[in-house]
Structure formats: C-alpha cells, structure tokens
Amino acid sequence: MTPTPGKRIFVLDTNVLIHDPTALFRFDEHDVYLPMAVLEELDATKKGMSEAARNARQASRFIDSMMQDTTKDEIDHGLPLPSRMDEDHEGTNGSGRLFFQTRSLPYLLPDDLPGNRPDNAILGNTLALQKEHDVAVTLVSKDINLRIKASVLGIHAEDYYNDRTLSDVDLLFTGVHELPEDFWDQHSKDVDSWQESGRTFYKIEGPLAADWYPNQFIYTPGDHAFEAIAKETDGSTA
Numbered sequence: 001m002t003p004t005p006g007k008r009i010f011v012l013d014t015n016v017l018i019h020d021p022t023a024l025f026r027f028d029e030h031d032v033y034l035p036m037a038v039l040e041e042l043d044a045t046k047k048g049m050s051e052a053a054r055n056a057r058q059a060s061r062f063i064d065s066m067m068q069d070t071t072k073d074e075i076d077h078g079l080p081l082p083s084r085m086d087e088d089h090e091g092t093n094g095s096g097r098l099f100f101q102t103r104s105l106p107y108l109l110p111d112d113l114p115g116n117r118p119d120n121a122i123l124g125n126t127l128a129l130q131k132e133h134d135v136a137v138t139l140v141s142k143d144i145n146l147r148i149k150a151s152v153l154g155i156h157a158e159d160y161y162n163d164r165t166l167s168d169v170d171l172l173f174t175g176v177h178e179l180p181e182d183f184w185d186q187h188s189k190d191v192d193s194w195q196e197s198g199r200t201f202y203k204i205e206g207p208l209a210a211d212w213y214p215n216q217f218i219y220t221p222g223d224h225a226f227e228a229i230a231k232e233t234d235g236s237t238a
Contacts, residue, residue, distance in 0.1 A: 007029060007031050007096070008030040008031070008136040008137070009030070009031050009032075009099075009129060009135055009136070009137045009138070010027050010031070010032050010140050011033045011034075011122065011125065011126045011129065011138065011139045011140065012024070012034060012038065012140050013038065013122060013139065013142065013143060013146060014037075014042060014045070014118070015142040015143055016140050016141060016142055016160045017038070017042065017059040018042075018045060018052050018059070019055070020055075021055050021058040022062075023160060024059070024063070024081065024098065025062075025082055027081075027096055028096065029095040029096050030096050031097045031098070031099060032096060032097075032098050033099045033100075033101075033125075034063075034098070034099070034101070035101045035121060035122050035126075036101040036121075037118040037122050037125070038118075040118070041118055042056045042059055043060075046060060063098075066079050066080075066082075066098060067079065075100060075102065076102055077097075078099045079098045079099075080098075081096040081098045101125055119143070119146050119149075122139070122141075122146070123146070123150060123153060123155065126139045126155050127153055127154075130154075136156070137155070137156070138157065138158055139157040139158070140157070140158050141159070142159060142160055144159075147159065175213075175215070175216055176216075176219075177212070177216060177217070177218050177219075178218075178219060178220070178221065179208070179220045181220070183208065183220060186206055186207070186208070187204050187205070187206040187208065187209070190204075191203065191204055201231075202228065203238075204237070204238050206236060207236065209233070209236055209237060210233075210235060210236040212230040212233050212238050213230065213233065214231065214232060214233060215229060216229070216230045217229055218230060
C-alpha cells in the first residue's frame with residue numbers, strides 16, 4: 001500500500017458499510033482501507049432477508065464491480081474510488097483509492113487485546129497503518145466501544161454521519177400527520193369503506209386528503225383513536 005501524500009486514510013469498520021453501503025464513496029479525495037476482518041464479517045452477514053444482510057450484499061456488489069478486470073498489482077496499489085455509484089454500479093470518477101489488507105501487518109496491540117477478535121484485528125490493522133505511513137489515519141466505526149478502545153491506543157476514531165444531509169435532523173419530515181378533532185365532521189360525508197384480507201380500507205375525499213402522501217401515517221388521538229396509512233392519493237381523494 002502506497003498512500004498519496006496529503007490524503008487521509010479512512011479505515012472502515014464493517015458496521016459502517018452495513019449501515020450505509022455507499023459509505024465507500026463518501027470520503028471525497030481521500031483513501032479508504034478495508035481490513036480482511038471487514039470482508040470476512042461482510043461475508044458472514046450477507047445471508048438472510050434482514051436489512052443488515054441486504055446492505056452487506058450491496059456493499060459486496062459495489063466492491064466486486066470495482067474489482068472487475070483488475071490485476072493483483074492494481075489491487076495492491078489501490079483501486080480508483082468513484083465519488084459515487086449509481087444503480088447500475090457505474091461510477092463517476094473520484095481521486096481517492098480503495099485499499100485492501102493484502103498482507104499480514106505487525107502485531108502492535110497490548111497483550112490483553114488478543115488479535116483473533118474482528119474488532120481487535122481492525123484495531124491492529126489501523127495501528128500498523130498509522131505506524132507505517134506518514135499520513136493521517138482515521139478509524140470510522142458506529143461502535144462506540146471500538147472508538148473508545150481506539151482512542152486509548154492513540155488511534156483517531158470517528159462516528160459515521162455522512163448519510164445525514166441536514167445539519168439538524170429534527171428538520172426532516174417525520175411522515176406522521178395528526179388529524180384535527182373535526183376531521184370526520186369534514187370528511188365523513190363521502191367515505192367508502194370495505195374489508196380486505198382482514199384490514200379495513202377507506203376511500204376519503206376532502207381538503208385534507210389532498211395534502212397526504214403515499215405511505216404517510218395519519219391518526220387522531222384520544223379515546224377513539226384512529227390510525228391509518230395513506231396507501232394511494234389522487235387529487236383530493238385518498
């Protein structure tokens with residue numbers, strides 16, 4: 001591995017890729033490094049229908065697409081890292097590179113931190129990179145305990161927040177809308193209802209229905225609470 005002078009190296013923990021598979025492409029012009037323990041954990045997580053399994057498979061597909069038709073020498077020198085990847089796994093050019101652990105690194109952890117655990121293997125890799133290269137090395141992890149251990153060992157560690165696009169997440173639309181107390185007084189006149197697969201469906205027309213969005217949660221509070229999901233909207237009808 002030969003990092004570019006002036007760039008930072010970001011070592012990604014497995015949980016970052018499972019949280020956001022596109023994290024690979026979110027470090028601008030800097031280099032990304034994946035320890036072998038991360039690839040092993042992605043492989044172990046990919047089975048099943050859970051969100052974690054789907055994200056692990058997507059991260060693996062992104063990596064596989066970048067490795068197509070590459071040589072061992074190209075992998076050793078770092079793969080060009082797109083600044084983003086579209087749905088067809090086509091990338092746009094970036095200036096960072098993706099590195100993998102391609103050899104054993106010196107064991108630099110204290111004796112009471114055995115290297116056979118994935119977290120400690122990642123710590124050992126990061127510490128060895130920090131000792132070998134004269135560039136800033138940062139461990140990125142969603143695991144607070146791993147970040148604490150990294151700090152104790154003198155490794156700069158950060159949480160992953162790049163999937164947030166607003167500085168204040170409280171400004172995000174919640175998808176929940178509380179209906180006014182007089183909702184049924186205004187909308188009960190032209191309501192159709194029917195049963196289907198054990199659920200009650202309503203077709204409602206009125207001024208408030210025009211402002212709903214598909215999959216929006218709507219409800220009325222109180223003793224006679226009403227809870228529903230807007231499945232389809234068409235003008236002033238939902």
